[in-house]
Amino acid sequence: MDMEKISNEGIEEETIEVVKNLTSAYEAGFETKIETEYAPKGLSEEIVELISKKNDEPAWMLEWRLNAYRRWLKLKQPNWAKLNLDPIDYQDIYYYAKPESMKVKPKSLDEVDPKLLETYEKLGIPLKEQKILAGVEDTTVNGQRKIAVDAVFDSVSIGTTFREELEEAGVIFCPISEAIKRYPELVKKYLGTVIPQTDNYFASLNSAVFSDGSFVYVPKGVRCPMELSTYFRINAENTGQFERTLIIADEGSYVSYLEGCTAPKRDENQLHAAVVELVILDNAEIKYSTVQNWYPGDEKGKGGIYNFVTKRANCRGVNSKVMWTQVETGSAITWKYPSCILRGDNSSGEFYSIAITNNMQQADTGTKMIHLGKNTRSRIVSKGISAGRSQNTYRGQVSVHPKSIKSRNFTQCDSLLIGDQCGAHTVPYIDIGNNSSKVEHEATTSKIDEEKLFYCMSRGLTEEESTALVVNGFCKEVLQYLPMEFAMEAQKLVAISLEGSVG
Amino acid sequence: MLKINDLKVKIDDGAEILKGLSLEISKGEIHAIMGPNGSGKSTTSNVLAGKPGYEVTNGSIQFLGEDFNQLTPDERVVQGLFLAFQYPVEIQGVTNTNFLRTSINSVLKARGEGKMSPGEFLTKLKTKANELGISSDMLKRSVNFGFSGGEKKRNEILQMAMLEPKLAILDETDSGLDIDALKVVSSGVNSLRSTERSFLVITHYQRLLNYILPDFVHIMVQGKIVKSGAADLALYVEKNGYSEFLS
Ligand SMILES: Nc1ncnc2c1ncn2[C@@H]1O[C@H](COP(=O)(O)OP(=O)(O)OP(=O)(O)O)[C@@H](O)[C@H]1O
Numbered sequence: 001m002d003m004e005k006i007s008n009e010g011i012e013e014e015t016i017e018v019v020k021n022l023t024s025a026y027e028a029g030f031e032t033k034i035e036t037e038y039a040p041k042g043l044s045e046e047i048v049e050l051i052s053k054k055n056d057e058p059a060w061m062l063e064w065r066l067n068a069y070r071r072w073l074k075l076k077q078p079n080w081a082k083l084n085l086d087p088i089d090y091q092d093i094y095y096y097a098k099p100e101s102m103k104v105k106p107k108s109l110d111e112v113d114p115k116l117l118e119t120y121e122k123l124g125i126p127l128k129e130q131k132i133l134a135g136v137e138d139t140t141v142n143g144q145r146k147i148a149v150d151a152v153f154d155s156v157s158i159g160t161t162f163r164e165e166l167e168e169a170g171v172i173f174c175p176i177s178e179a180i181k182r183y184p185e186l187v188k189k190y191l192g193t194v195i196p197q198t199d200n201y202f203a204s205l206n207s208a209v210f211s212d213g214s215f216v217y218v219p220k221g222v223r224c225p226m227e228l229s230t231y232f233r234i235n236a237e238n239t240g241q242f243e244r245t246l247i248i249a250d251e252g253s254y255v256s257y258l259e260g261c262t263a264p265k266r267d268e269n270q271l272h273a274a275v276v277e278l279v280i281l282d283n284a285e286i287k288y289s290t291v292q293n294w295y296p297g298d299e300k301g302k303g304g305i306y307n308f309v310t311k312r313a314n315c316r317g318v319n320s321k322v323m324w325t326q327v328e329t330g331s332a333i334t335w336k337y338p339s340c341i342l343r344g345d346n347s348s349g350e351f352y353s354i355a356i357t358n359n360m361q362q363a364d365t366g367t368k369m370i371h372l373g374k375n376t377r378s379r380i381v382s383k384g385i386s387a388g389r390s391q392n393t394y395r396g397q398v399s400v401h402p403k404s405i406k407s408r409n410f411t412q413c414d415s416l417l418i419g420d421q422c423g424a425h426t427v428p429y430i431d432i433g434n435n436s437s438k439v440e441h442e443a444t445t446s447k448i449d450e451e452k453l454f455y456c457m458s459r460g461l462t463e464e465e466s467t468a469l470v471v472n473g474f475c476k477e478v479l480q481y482l483p484m485e486f487a488m489e490a491q492k493l494v495a496i497s498l499e500g501s502v503g
Numbered sequence: 504m505l506k507i508n509d510l511k512v513k514i515d516d517g518a519e520i521l522k523g524l525s526l527e528i529s530k531g532e533i534h535a536i537m538g539p540n541g542s543g544k545s546t547t548s549n550v551l552a553g554k555p556g557y558e559v560t561n562g563s564i565q566f567l568g569e570d571f572n573q574l575t576p577d578e579r580v581v582q583g584l585f586l587a588f589q590y591p592v593e594i595q596g597v598t599n600t601n602f603l604r605t606s607i608n609s610v611l612k613a614r615g616e617g618k619m620s621p622g623e624f625l626t627k628l629k630t631k632a633n634e635l636g637i638s639s640d641m642l643k644r645s646v647n648f649g650f651s652g653g654e655k656k657r658n659e660i661l662q663m664a665m666l667e668p669k670l671a672i673l674d675e676t677d678s679g680l681d682i683d684a685l686k687v688v689s690s691g692v693n694s695l696r697s698t699e700r701s702f703l704v705i706t707h708y709q710r711l712l713n714y715i716l717p718d719f720v721h722i723m724v725q726g727k728i729v730k731s732g733a734a735d736l737a738l739y740v741e742k743n744g745y746s747e748f749l750s
Pocket residue numbers: 514518520538539540541542543544545546547556589
């Protein structure tokens with residue numbers, strides 16, 4: 001409760017700053033000049049083998065990858081989303097890029113190439129650990145809450161902070177490439193069980209070529225002592241990033257996990273196809289927050305990331321709980337539906353989303369709530385903001401199995417239009433298999449209120465500041481679900497991503 | 504300070520609302536405008552504040568020697584104009600405090616002055632809110648959201664007190680206020696009175712002018728001022744109505 005209060009005040013404070021300091025560009029658009037080692041361009045069994053070898057993987061993992069690859073070869077890229085997309089030449093992409101300096105794996109972050117560390121510093125990602133004094137219980141560093149970070153740079157993780165402290169609590173937080181070697185039983189048990197290799201085109205592709213990502217295991221009854229996060233940075237040119245995240249919350253455990261992502265400004269599109277699997281056992285809970293800020297391309301739609309991501313949570317246990325919160329401001333094209341399979345009785349899934357598109361951006365995003373267990377609950381709140389000539393689609397599925405009796409869903413889906421050249425679309429799929437369950441769907445679409453803008457301007461805010469403020473107000477309901485640090489970042493992004501949308 | 508000369512204004516779909524309005528307000532003066540419903544009082548304040556949707560077809564608005572008509576609404580605020588709206592707008596999800604601070608800092612920035620420190624801001628806000636009987640709960644709530652009619656009006660005066668404009672236009676700020684609130688709001692206005700600051704008070708009720716004593720009273724009918732006088736003109740129309748001014 002107290003935390004929430006602090007977090008809200010934090011937001012207030014920050015909005016003010018944000019609205020004042022509108023910057024004129026995509027701030028994360030710089031490139032880090034380093035030597036990079038690439039696998040040869042294109043995709044083949046040899047490349048899959050090479051990636052597996054680079055990661056020094058056991059044979060079972062390579063087998064698993066090759067299975068996925070062979071499956072992928074038989075598939076066609078889907079085209080059902082409301083997206084206008086040029087064909088992707090899968091043979092013209094590098095599937096593996098690693099900074100030369102990572103050739104010999106650094107033993108600690110101190111040994112990592114300063115240029116890489118600088119990159120994260122510039123992005124505002126803390127990679128320093130402050131040791132706590134023995135015997136002093138404290139979850140903050142200099143007044144800031146501690147956040148453990150796994151820093152993924154192109155195809156590899158360059159380091160993970162607070163690992164020892166987490167290990168003391170029994171929490172495993174490490175790059176997935178390492179988990180495959182150190183915790184093969186856990187990985188084998190859960191990898192691909194939420195999102196099978198066969199799930200969809202991009203999931204198959206990812207299963208074949210994923211290079212790194214994060215692995216989290218929270219043991220029975222453990223409340224993870226700090227926020228965990230992964231920061232994904234694409235740096236290398238013509239390279240795809242295929243990361244894989246697997247989080248397991250064992251019985252009665254709790255973890256809050258955040259992910260952030262950015263990429264340099266480039267005229268070419270770059271592919272990012274991630275898979276995120278969450279496994280939640282009896283009475284456990286995962287909060288998963290994303291602030292997606294991949295390079296969106298320029299005003300004319302040149303460049304930007306293709307963000308094609310499969311994310312799913314499997315609430316296997318009774319009373320298990322998952323909350324997805326996403327702020328999608330970046331990418332030329334976003335195609336993702338973080339979903340919840342509510343298998344355990346009394347399990348619950350929540351999805352809170354802000355998707356902002358400006359200029360020529362396209363987003364087709366939403367969620368799936370699959371109610372299987374009895375008395376399961378889901379809640380969807382989606383705020384879509386479209387500006388410029390962008391297209392923003394909410395696509396959501398709520399399905400209640402005949403055996404999922406007494407289940408509930410509430411969906412609220414609001415779209416805000418800025419200007420008259422953009423589009424907002426709402427595509428709900430609802431399917432209820434029994435009489436004792438209840439599904440509610442509310443949707444609104446409105447243009448940004450000129451009276452509100454004038455009111456703000458007549459108090460001295462510029463048109464752009466006014467727009468940012470009104471839009472932040474529109475998003476508030478969702479922003480409040482983000483951890484404090486991310487909420488501030490997200491508000492800033494809301495303002496920045498609407499840059500140039502008025503006037 | 505403000506000089507409106509033979510102003511004619513059309514709304515975008517064609518009808519002419521202001522039909523040759525002239526008005527001059529000097530430093531430190533309080534002017535009141537009265538007039539029947541639909542005579543163009545709110546239109547006048549909107550046009551002064553720079554609201555889109557109106558077209559000036561004739562005449563000029565000068566504020567401190569500058570041609571106001573070229574400026575955007577926020578630029579006018581930076582020059583020192585403030586409009587307390589007849590119908591304040593609700594902005595959900597943005598707290599009152601946050602809104603005020605954003606407003607003040609935007610204006611200071613545009614004037615090339617430094618930001619107000621959070622401490623200074625909060626002290627000032629608490630003092631002014633207290634004077635106007637605005638609870639800290641109202642400061643935490645979304646701007647005007649779910650506020651009662653009277654609370655919205657008080658909130659407008661709070662914004663005025665925080666922004667300390669050179670010219671404040673109060674569009675029917677007294678409408679909807681109970682008698683105690685009327686006194687509170689009036690003393691809020693009076694405490695801002697100075698030789699450097701002017702007010703344009705739009706009202707239907709002479710009663711307000713007992714508390715805020717005007718230097719001049721103007722009667723507006725069908726888009727222009729048809730009669731001007733001293734404070735007692737308000738008493739006169741209160742008694743006799745507008746019929747003799749209607750053509
Ligand atoms: N956007 C608009 N579209 C159509 N008519 C308008 C518009 N704005 C103002 N008007 C008309 O212009 C006239 C003047 O309106 P205005 O709001 O200025 O009156 P007022 O003097 O403030 O009245 P009141 O005392 O009722 O507040 C009215 O007849 C009104 O209907």
